[in-house]
Amino acid sequence: MSTYVLGIESTAHTLGMAIVDEKLNILSDVREVYRPSRSLGIDPHDAAEYLSKKAGYVFKETLKKASVTVEDIDAIAYSMGPGLGPCLRIGATIARLLSCKYNKPLYPVHHAIGHIELVRLYYNLNNPLVILVSGGHTLISSFTNNRWRVYGETLDITLGNLLDMFAREIGLGFPGGPKVEELASKGSRYIELPYTIKGTNLQFSGLLTNVVSLYKKNIYTLKDLALSLQETAFSMLVEASERALTQLNNDSIAVTGGVASNDRLYAMLVEMGEEHGLKVYRLPKRLNSDNGVQIAVVGLKMYLSNVEPVDVENAIIKQRWRLDEVEVVWR
């Protein structure tokens, strides 16, 4: 008999559902992504409305693609937080409904732990330094005493925000990361930008303000600005990661989250890793961005380790929820 776990992700713009089995096979992975208009950022209520409209379709597709019926599912996991309240509420509502209706145990999952554990389990890593870079997070983490401790992070905006907001300012659409990457690959000249690092912590907002004001002065080409923005921001992140690494004893490096799909960032990390004799792991690009799989794999681990599921009335959301608050009892 196989074990099937359904994972539901809805922390921001993605409603993702996936089914995994006990061998961590991904049986299905369905997503619908809300796209804000060109000039505006994500509107949480707009996004939530979009996600709720897609819920029925995503659920049916997830079952169909996995060739699994609702009755076959052993447990349901949902992203409890952190994220945008209205969006989180959609996922939590779907999870509660399915749990009640079909009488399935319910597991709340920390979204960032989903990202981290997915890459760890996918490559069966022992003690990686994990760099999580997305629109919601920019942090450097390592596992000690049952927790994913944060050894470095952004002190203001995230790396994903930086790239998206720059893309928006220069009139590229959402998501901005891939578009900035493409533009940067054509650049040739480095323009100096503020490089702010505090030990293993980073600040990106000064960098954003500066690059936007240079853009408005109209003296540099967009591709050179994009190149300089990427080189500066990524160097800061790689330096902070290397600083964290010299204090810890990790045996590998993993990079995950939407920005992990950037090939320039990955290449820089590989070069840094080589100096320390460490391999750098990253997931197939599709699994870097928010998805139901990351929630399902953590739910599966909790279910198989006999973690107590939550009652429906306790299946709440946590918009602000520190990664290191979570005690990992299922490993």
Next chain:
Amino acid sequence: MEISYINEIMEKGRLIHRGAEAILYLVDFLGTKAILKLRTSKKYRNKELDNLLRRRRTAREANILYHLYKNNFPAPKLYYVNLERNAIIMEYLEGLVLKEYINKLENSDELYKIGYDIGKLVAHLHNLNVIHNDLATRNFIVTKEKRIYLIDFGLSMFSHEYKEKALDIDVFKRVLDVTHPDECDMIFDTFIQVYTKNALDSKETINFYYKLSKMGRYHIRGG
């Protein structure tokens, strides 16, 4: 001083630390035991950015070390700087790194003394308008006489802004949280009291620090 001389003492010296941005050698500099800090090139970094960063940081670190020496601040004395080689030669301080010193402590009363001494030290530093930017416990050295010195000014800068000072304190607290979870409170509470008493503008700094720490560290805005 020729670059060839720097290379010569480096080759004769002993590599004692390979950090994220620099390599430290224990060398004989004109007959004196000294530390040679070399900022090495990073392969992952864009060449122009790499050269710019290394030169700028070396120059700034040298300036700050000299400023601190003139003001009797407990930091390594600057002996020599070479911007072509991105090299700094400075005083060698014998002692234990604070991180190990704390881990070896048997008497927890000493934690208050550490908090007290560091509170005075950081207040003194900030009063000289220097922000360290990496107040980790591996960047303090405790000598045999139990005097605490601050080292590694590689990310440091001049600033009188209370916001920058608050960030310095925030980084210190974060490091204590993850590297010394059991000792953190005892050290930090005393640190804050002593810092408040000794630092200029400490009211603004501390208020801003509390604002920072309350803001939480999860940020989500857009994709």
